[in-house]
Amino acid sequence: MTDNEAHYLREVQYRFPDRLEARAVLHRRYGRDDWFAWLAEEIAFTPGSVVADVGCGAGALWRSAPRTVPDDLVLRLIDTSPGMVTAAEAAARAAAGRWRDVEAVVGDAVALPLANGGVDTALAIHMLYHLADPAAGLAELARVTRPGGTVAVVLNRSGTMAELSGLVERALGRPSARPAPLSSEDGMALMQEQFGEVEVRRYDDTLRVTDPVDLLGYLTSLPEAETPGAVARLAAAVDAAFGTTDAFIITKTSDLLLARR
Numbered sequence: 001m002t003d004n005e006a007h008y009l010r011e012v013q014y015r016f017p018d019r020l021e022a023r024a025v026l027h028r029r030y031g032r033d034d035w036f037a038w039l040a041e042e043i044a045f046t047p048g049s050v051v052a053d054v055g056c057g058a059g060a061l062w063r064s065a066p067r068t069v070p071d072d073l074v075l076r077l078i079d080t081s082p083g084m085v086t087a088a089e090a091a092a093r094a095a096a097g098r099w100r101d102v103e104a105v106v107g108d109a110v111a112l113p114l115a116n117g118g119v120d121t122a123l124a125i126h127m128l129y130h131l132a133d134p135a136a137g138l139a140e141l142a143r144v145t146r147p148g149g150t151v152a153v154v155l156n157r158s159g160t161m162a163e164l165s166g167l168v169e170r171a172l173g174r175p176s177a178r179p180a181p182l183s184s185e186d187g188m189a190l191m192q193e194q195f196g197e198v199e200v201r202r203y204d205d206t207l208r209v210t211d212p213v214d215l216l217g218y219l220t221s222l223p224e225a226e227t228p229g230a231v232a233r234l235a236a237a238v239d240a241a242f243g244t245t246d247a248f249i250i251t252k253t254s255d256l257l258l259a260r261r
């Protein structure tokens with residue numbers, strides 16, 4: 001990743017939670033709507049443990065974790081975007097004083113502001129694909145996790161939401177200039193190199209989007225929408241798609257990759 005791309009992620013795409021939220025709406029409204037509950041159950045946090053959430057975004061997990069997640073967790077929330085860090089801290093604190101201790105700080109996944117072996121569980125949820133060197137990010141997650149602790153990474157399987165990328169490509173009349181994001185298949189290979197054994201938990205969903213406004217909201221939150229004329233073309237493509245159907249179907253698979261340090 002170039003400095004420009006890192007700058008774009010921090011200062012534009014993830015400056016505030018709004019674009020991430022425009023995408024989250026689609027998943028919540030039209031899919032299973034149990035993502036964070038599922039994730040928290042699968043990770044199975046230990047009572048009293050220290051959890052680092054790297055690339056925490058707006059901290060959605062800590063606002064809406066199911067009651068089965070122990071209340072006495074110590075949370076270290078880290079993101080390169082100051083706007084996200086502020087939102088994540090507010091989200092964790094809005095959970096009615098539930099967490100034992102919350103600290104939210106600006107930091108980079110490849111140089112975490114955490115001591116060696118200081119956390120029991122290190123999370124990187126839908127973020128490793130933003131790193132120029134994802135293996136360096138995994139090595140850093142390993143560094144901050146205590147021996148016997150857990151590293152949990154979430155990535156999408158290749159081809160996830162292909163219906164959406166197809167729509168964008170047709171609308172703009174060209175393939176995306178962005179390289180394909182790191183897939184869970186690729187992430188799995190990197191994790192095996194770093195940790196040896198890795199467990200996979202698969203999460204499938206089908207979104208049946210019935211409101212064109214929500215679909216357009218998702219599309220205009222993407223980097224592809226920033227080129228001149230792109231929004232009008234995307235709007236026309238959404239109109240055309242809903243001209244022939246009353247539900248736009250999107251399929252997705254995310255994998256939770258779990259390793260022991």
Ligand SMILES: C[S@@+](CC[C@H](N)C(=O)[O-])C[C@H]1O[C@@H](n2cnc3c(N)ncnc32)[C@H](O)[C@@H]1O
Pocket residue numbers: 009010014020054055056057058059060078079080081084107108109110124125126127130131
């Ligand atoms: C797709 S969002 C995921 C947010 C959150 N984990 C979730 O699942 O809702 C990716 C997040 O990673 C952050 N990010 C990108 N590059 C990063 C880096 N090098 N170090 C830390 N965070 C980073 C972004 O600012 C953004 O908040």
